[in-house]
Amino acid sequence: MLTVPVRLLGDTDAAEVRRLLDAAPYAGAQVAERVTSGRMAWWRHEARIFGYGRRLGSLCWVGANVVPVLASQPAAGAFAELVAGEPRGCSSIVGTADAVLEMWTRLAPTWGPAREVRGCQPLLVADCPAPGVRPDPDVRLVRSDEVHALYPASVAMYTEEVGVAPAADGDPSYYDRVLDLVRARRAYARFSNGRVVFKAEVAVVTRHTAQIQGVWTDPEFRGRGIATAGMAAVVDDVLRRIAPTVSLYVNDFNEPARQVYARCGFRQVDTFATVLF
Structure with a gap:
């Protein structure tokens, strides 16, 4: 039996949730985008949001992913205890x-x-x-009629990064996700003879930040400075058009990517971890 104050949050908790997410503008961005409308009921998101503390001090998104936000050790333990008895339904x-x-x-x-x-x-x-970094003038927003060229690059990036393909044969969900990003003017690429040689997407947008994911350079074009100039172009456009900051998280062992981000002016503000299933 739970002996700590954990409860399912709903629409009446929206103001408290926004207060908490404002205190974690980067670490809480993934959750903040999903509840930006102020509506919190689980059926709106196909996920549940749990809070910890009589005065809300931590929360945890439980859906396709599990995302703790501002979770102290007792809060993280309480959230784990809450879901441990359920079949795992998340991918990470x-x-x-x-x-x-x-x-x-x-x-x-x-x-x-x-x-x-x-x-x-x-x-x-x-x-x-x-x-001191010249943005690549050839990096631009991807058009809807170019999704067919972007999709293979997105699959290659996902498979390289996560270690498995993004969708089973015949499952259109990942293609639809790529198409949605393009239609929302969140997908950037540099093309060479109709082939994507660099890409990046804005996966999350809040009033505090735009979180970048899916950064990828074609292996044939690596080591030429394309990623640095491409990221500089993405950062410039995002800061001008979308959000006051740009954020992302990167594997500590990916030294080439970390060097690119350092050249593009990124600084570390926290440390993430990911458990992949």
């Missing part, structure tokens, strides 16, 4: 490293084994154009 647990790893310590006996645990992923933020 992602968030600040302390909270995710605390949850996984408690969930591993029933939810394990994980396909991979990435315990150190620097969370980076940039709030101004990169000094």
